[in-house]
Amino acid sequence: MGDVRKHYNEAFIEQTVKFIQEQTKSIPQLAQELDIPAGTLRKWMSKHRKFENEPLLDRETIRQKEKQIASQEREIEDLKEEIAILKKAMHIFNKERN
Structure with a gap:
C-alpha cells in the first residue's frame, strides 16, 4: 500500500522553518523528531527561510x-x-x- 501524503498549511510551514533556524540540530535529526521527511524540511527551508538582516x-x-x-x-x-x-x-x- 502507498504512503498517505500529509498536507501542511503555510502558517505551520513558516513556524516549522523558524523553529529549525533556531535549532542546533541537523535537518535529519529534526525530521525524525517532527516526523516530517528531511527532503520536505529542506524544501521548506529553501523556500521559506528568512534572515533578520539579510534578504534572500x-x-x-x-x-x-x-x-x-x-x-x-x-x-x-x-x-x-x-x-x-x-x-x-x-x-x-x-x-x-x-
Missing part, C-alpha cells in the same frame, strides 16, 4: 556582493601599499633627524 539571495544579489567583495579587496591592497610607503617615509625622516 538571488543571482543578481550574489553578483552585486561579489563585485563589492572584489572592490573591497582592491581597496585593501591599495591601503596596504599606502601603509608600506608611509612606513618607508617615516623611516627616511627619522634617519634625517639623527
